[in-house]
Amino acid sequence: MKMRETPLSNCERDFIRSAIADKKRLDGRQPYDYRKIKITFGVDRGSCQVEIGETRVLAQVSSEITTPKQTRPSDGMLFINVELSPMASPGFEVGRRPDVTVDGNEVKIHPVEEKDPLPLSVHHMPICVTFAFYEQGKYLLVDPTDKEEKVMDGKMVVGMNKHREICSLQVTGQMLLLKDQVLRCSNIAVVKVTEITELIHNALDNDRQARGWETGMQYFLVLSLLIRVSPVNEKKDKGVGSIGEGGPSAWEVDNEMEQEVADEIQTVNKSDRSAEGNSRLSGNHGDDSEEEATCTLSKDDLHNPTQLQ
Amino acid sequence: MVDHVGKVVLPGETLSDFKESEKTYKVILGPGLRQESDDIIVSKPGIVRFKEPNVYWVDSNQKRYVPVKGDSVIGIVTNKAGDVFRVDVGGSELATLSYLAFESATKRNRPDVKVGDIVFCKFVVANKDMEPELVCIDSNGKSGGLGVIGRDGGYMFQTSLNLVQKILNPDCVLLKLLGKRLSFEVAIGMNGRLWIKARSVSETIAIANAISASEYMSNEQIKEMCKRLLDALAGF
Structure with missing residues (x-):
């Protein structure tokens, strides 16, 4: 039996709308901020846990050698299975498992050699960035939460890889988008995709190194890469892989157009800085250092957002 | 035993x-x-x-609400059906709320309730074999704080049932500390929903996040957090 989802009350809708008009978000993020991403690898190879904001996903990769399809003898097969637990949302149907099967030619599975299995050859990683639009495109939010999605007029999902190739573009909702907006969104997407790709690569590199040191040992190896929140920190090194709330942009940009976008975001952030001081405690209790790679937060850190500056 | x-x-x-x-x-x-x-x-x-x-x-620590007779809850009106409103309280079933169960409501004088409104109400019937029933008046026919809320702003959000019980516990200092420096209205439903209205949007968000963050905090930690929050809001 499919359960009802909780309806959205008028009160919530009005509040979220007015908050967006005020350039504020319920979780203390700025309009163009992504949620915090944390990537953790499990003990076994091929298992990975990702936390994006309050959402947690566990992924497990496994492979076997089979006969390829007659029609495509040089290609492997890729199956993706998604399980949505009714514990996560009562709206997910109980007792049925939505199956998604993808036969692609992008991923090949190499045969397992003597001992070490070879990694899959992933040619490129498209990453989806969602934009929500409000009041006919007057306001724009990156990475909306479920409540923000319920209130929005429409959304655009841009799938892009780090080579700035748009792999998919989907627009839903009842609104008209101007050409400028689409371009602006794709520029923001470039920045976000670069960040996230770099983050994933860093996490993978760290994991590979850690596994290299501990070969053959059954250590409980949990490697985490915590992306720190940096609301007000001017002295930030370029290229530090951090995704967080507010703060000036630390994005690596080599294209003039992207520089413009970054500048624009920076100015937005600057103008919001005074307001941000107010809302800082509201959403984030993280500290301001961004080079940490551990996830242990002491009690003081949790409640001292200003101390470390 | x-x-x-x-x-x-x-x-x-x-x-x-x-x-x-x-x-x-x-x-x-x-x-x-x-x-x-x-x-x-x-x-x-x-x-x-x-x-x-x-x-x-x-x-136990749970999020799913099970209606209990006498509990005050915050519900969302999902539709009007004849003489009753159907209200979502987060339970397994929609609860009914008679349009006569409002202060000074009569057969002619219907209360002004729209679909999507939030109502603060009490259970009079909560039974595993029957549809739960709500009222917005006490036994004297007075509203006593119950009724439609959130018409003029404010924000409603969902927390766990334990957090609500913790906040309502007289030993908990959270609301007292927040109330010392901020003026705000709050309605706390036993179904884990809270409605808050402060002077501005940012204050409302700050209070809502402070409440959600206090779930696993001791009184000492809550004091510390409130101090920081109030300082940050005051602009220090």
Whole structure:
């Protein structure tokens, strides 16, 4: 039996709308901020846990050698299975498992050699960035939460890889988008995709190194890469892989157009800085250092957002 | 049965040797304990609690609300059906709220309630075999704070049931501390929904996040957090 989802009350809708008009978000993020991403690898190879904001996903990769399809003898097969637990949302149907099967030619599975299995050859990683639009495109939010999605007029999902190739573009909702907006969104997407790709690569590199040191040992190896929140920190090194709330942009940009976008975001952030001081405690209790790679937060850190500056 | 108290139990276990009231020779079973013929069976995992003289229940951390008679809850009106409103309270079933169950409502004078409004109301019927029923008046026909809320702004959000109970506990300092420096209105429903209205959007968001963050904090930690929050809001 499919359960009802909780309806959205008028009160919530009005509040979220007015908050967006005020350039504020319920979780203390700025309009163009992504949620915090944390990537953790499990003990076994091929298992990975990702936390994006309050959402947690566990992924497990496994492979076997089979006969390829007659029609495509040089290609492997890729199956993706998604399980949505009714514990996560009562709206997910109980007792049925939505199956998604993808036969692609992008991923090949190499045969397992003597001992070490070879990694899959992933040619490129498209990453989806969602934009929500409000009041006919007057306001724009990156990475909306479920409540923000319920209130929005429409959304655009841009799938892009780090080579700035748009792999998919989907627009839903009842609104008209101007050409400028689409371009602006794709520029923001470039920045976000670069960040996230770099983050994933860093996490993978760290994991590979850690596994290299501990070969053959059954250590409980949990490697985490915590992306720190940096609301007000001017002295930030370029290229530090951090995704967080507010703060000036630390994005690596080599294209003039992207520089413009970054500048624009920076100015937005600057103008919001005074307001941000107010809302800082509201959403984030993280500290301001961004080079940490551990996830242990002491009690003081949790409640001292200003101390470390 | 004093040896069960404070222990972890799982659904399906049978318990015995309950302490009866000396006057009535009765035992009161709370949530998580159920009588099946002669046995008392545990129906949810958790810790057995006991309160003098004869009350037993199972304590667990849950988010799913089960209606209880007399609880004040915040519901969302989902539709109007004849003489009743159907209200979502987060339970397994929609509750009904009669349009006569408002202050000074008569057959002619219908209350002004729209679909999507939030109502602060009390359960008069909450039974596992019957549809739960809500009212927005007390036995004297007065509203006493119940009724439609959130017409003029404010924000409603969902937390766990434990957090709501913690906030309402007289020992909890959270609302007292926040109330010292900020002026805001709050309605707390036992179904885990809270409605807050402060002077500005940012204050409302700050209070809402402070409440959500305090779930696993001790009173000392809450004091610390409130101090920081109030300083940050004041612009220090």
